[in-house]
Amino acid sequence: MYVAVKGGERAIENAHAWLAEERRGNTDVAELSIAQIREQLSLAVNRVMAEGSLYDPDLAALAIKQARGDLIEAIFLIRAYRTTLPRFGASEPVDTGIMACDRRISATFKDLPGGQVLGPTFDYTHRLLDFKLAADGEVPKAPSRDAETGTVPHVTAFLNREGLIEEAPHDDTPPPDLTREPLEMPADRALRLQALTRADEGFTLGLAYSTQRGYGRNHAFVGELRIGSVPVEMDIPELGFAVEIGEVTLTECETVNQFTGSKTELPQFTRGYGLVFGQTERKAISMALVDRALRWEELGEDNVGAPAQDAEFVLYHADNIQATGFLEHIKLPHYVDFQSELELVRKLRREAGAQQVQEAAE
Amino acid sequence: MKDTVNENNPRKAWMGLLAKAPEGRVAALLDAEISRPAFTWLRAPEIGSTMVRARAGATGAPFNLGEMTITRCALTLETGEVGHSYIQGRRKADAEVAALVDALMQTGMANRLREAVLEPLEAGLATMKAARAAKAAATKVDFFTMTRGED
Numbered sequence: 001m002y003v004a005v006k007g008g009e010r011a012i013e014n015a016h017a018w019l020a021e022e023r024r025g026n027t028d029v030a031e032l033s034i035a036q037i038r039e040q041l042s043l044a045v046n047r048v049m050a051e052g053s054l055y056d057p058d059l060a061a062l063a064i065k066q067a068r069g070d071l072i073e074a075i076f077l078i079r080a081y082r083t084t085l086p087r088f089g090a091s092e093p094v095d096t097g098i099m100a101c102d103r104r105i106s107a108t109f110k111d112l113p114g115g116q117v118l119g120p121t122f123d124y125t126h127r128l129l130d131f132k133l134a135a136d137g138e139v140p141k142a143p144s145r146d147a148e149t150g151t152v153p154h155v156t157a158f159l160n161r162e163g164l165i166e167e168a169p170h171d172d173t174p175p176p177d178l179t180r181e182p183l184e185m186p187a188d189r190a191l192r193l194q195a196l197t198r199a200d201e202g203f204t205l206g207l208a209y210s211t212q213r214g215y216g217r218n219h220a221f222v223g224e225l226r227i228g229s230v231p232v233e234m235d236i237p238e239l240g241f242a243v244e245i246g247e248v249t250l251t252e253c254e255t256v257n258q259f260t261g262s263k264t265e266l267p268q269f270t271r272g273y274g275l276v277f278g279q280t281e282r283k284a285i286s287m288a289l290v291d292r293a294l295r296w297e298e299l300g301e302d303n304v305g306a307p308a309q310d311a312e313f314v315l316y317h318a319d320n321i322q323a324t325g326f327l328e329h330i331k332l333p334h335y336v337d338f339q340s341e342l343e344l345v346r347k348l349r350r351e352a353g354a355q356q357v358q359e360a361a362e
Numbered sequence: 363m364k365d366t367v368n369e370n371n372p373r374k375a376w377m378g379l380l381a382k383a384p385e386g387r388v389a390a391l392l393d394a395e396i397s398r399p400a401f402t403w404l405r406a407p408e409i410g411s412t413m414v415r416a417r418a419g420a421t422g423a424p425f426n427l428g429e430m431t432i433t434r435c436a437l438t439l440e441t442g443e444v445g446h447s448y449i450q451g452r453r454k455a456d457a458e459v460a461a462l463v464d465a466l467m468q469t470g471m472a473n474r475l476r477e478a479v480l481e482p483l484e485a486g487l488a489t490m491k492a493a494r495a496a497k498a499a500a501t502k503v504d505f506f507t508m509t510r511g512e513d
Contacts, residue, residue, distance in 0.1 A: 049428075050428070053428040053429060054411065054428060054429050054430065054431065055414065055428060055429070055430035055431070056430065056431040056451065056452070058451075058452075059431070059452075082411065082429060085409065085410050085411040085429070085431065086408070086410040086411070087410060087411050087412065087413065087429070088410045088411065088412050088432060088434060088448070089412050089413070090412060090413040090414075090415055090426070091412055091413065091414045091415050092415065093415040093416050093417045093424045094414060094415065094416050094427070096416070096420050097420060097421075100491060100494065100495065101498060102494065102497075102498050103498070103501075110505060111505060115502045115503065116502065116503040116505075117498050117499070117501055117502045117503075118501040118502075118503065119498055119501055120501075142497045142500065143497070143500040144493070144496030144497050144499065144500050145496060145499040145500040145502070146496065146499060147492070147495035147496050147498065147499035148499070154420055156419070156420070167421075168417070168418060168419025168420065168421045168422030169421070169422060170421060170422070171422055171423035171424070172423075172424065173423050173424070174424070175415065175423070175424045175425045175426050176426075177413065177426050178426075179413075179426075179429075189418055189423070189425070190418065190423055190424065190425035190426070191425075193418055193425040194425050194426045194427070197427055197428060198428060231378070231382075232412075232414055232430065232450070233378075234412050234432075234448060236446065236448055238436065238446055239373075239446060241374060242374070243374050243377040243378050243381065243448065244374075244377070244378030244381055244382065245378075245381045245412065245432055245448045245449060245450055246381055246382060246430065246432070246449065246450025246451070247382060247450070248414060248430060250416075250427075252420065254419065254420070271419055273418055273419045273420070275416050275427060277427070277428055
């Protein structure tokens with residue numbers, strides 16, 4: 001039996017009004033502007049862009065404000081907005097080899113062309129709360145030094161030259177797009193990378209960590225981590241050539257992993273790849289480790305049953321919007337579903353009770 | 363194919379420059395130089411997205427990285443030149459002025475606008491990039507300055 005119920009409009013309206021008031025907080029405290037969020041909470045903005053899968057810092061900042069700082073809610077808002085945009089096309093694949101690097105480090109080579117550039121990192125901070133930030137303070141100007149011109153070569157390129165690492169040969173196969181076609185197994189690497197780059201940071205981190213602790217271990221070194229801006233070129237159909245339409249900041253992580261080899265092939269390092277919108281290095285490193293774990297089959301490794309090797313498990317549970325949608329829907333009214341369960345339990349209990357009475361009588 | 367690309371190189375360069383200009387900057391430069399000519403819309407400014415692609419392992423097969431917002435428009439000057447713009451973000455006013463400059467660069471005003479609009483834009487972007495690169499360079503680790511203790 002289906003029973004249509006109406007009601008709660010006023011309660012919902014009033015809940016929204018209170019939400020708006022709580023979002024604003026104490027009005028004696030100055031209101032946050034979108035520009036303040038964009039400029040001063042930029043790593044939150046970056047995460048929302050990466051997992052919202054839409055590069056637009058102002059929109060991500062707006063979403064963070066609207067979501068009261070709940071980043072998954074903000075990502076939800078961005079995903080919903082994204083679906084309203086007409087798609088004008090796809091870019092040429094970005095060339096991270098010409099990245100203007102803010103940061104570029106390698107854990108495998110100390111002295112390498114282009115050097116170890118730390119950039120604006122938390123790495124060597126003491127992780128002690130800085131109470132100067134609680135007071136209004138002027139920030140001293142960051143020092144500068146003459147920069148070398150030219151592009152910074154990828155670390156894997158040096159290893160490639162000696163044949164010590166697997167190549168990533170040029171290929172122009174049009175990639176599948178999980179925003180257009182449902183994600184289905186088996187997923188090729190292009191599809192896995194798309195799913196991983198927009199995957200939940202916490203989930204990806206947990207899986208990556210599990211591979212380090214032994215669940216599908218693949219001995220990853222960070223061959224290179226670079227953060228910086230790259231131009232985005234797009235083919236303009238009306239003109240018949242590609243033009244730069246803007247620039248995006250990306251974080252790229254290339255891992256150098258345990259080698260494979262056989263009687264016919266010399267031992268060679270393998271690779272994992274992470275590339276994420278914004279300055280998002282924890283996510284990019286995690287992505288590279290999980291990418292590498294998922295490549296077990298094409299690299300001829302054993303499936304040891306580790307969660308990070310199971311593409312279906314990883315890809316179907318990595319999206320925080322799908323996950324939160326399904327998880328949170330169980331708090332919405334299920335009155336009818338529950339009513340039927342209730343009836344069933346009552347019936348079972350009645351039957352069992354009757355049986356007991358009968359047995360006692362016998 | 364190669365020839366058409368070469369032939370379009372200057373246009374490709376100025377369109378890229380106009381797309382990367384900071385918000386409102388092209389308008390400020392153009393309006394300081396000339397009063398805007400009349401035009402008709404071929405396509406009024408519209409906001410959409412483009413799917414940004416990248417390559418696995420930086421050089422391998424392409425994959426979809428995520429979308430970015432873009433604004434595009436197209437217009438015709440009374441003298442017939444067509445201007446296009448495709449620029450990052452949701453910036454209708456910037457898209458309009460970028461398309462206008464694209465059209466005007468195909469007219470006799472090209473040299474004047476190169477000087478008044480494109481060159482200052484290019485210089486501005488180069489300064490911004492250089493400032494960032496210089497800060498990055500200051501965080502470069504100098505292993506070479508360590509003494510070896512061989513003496």
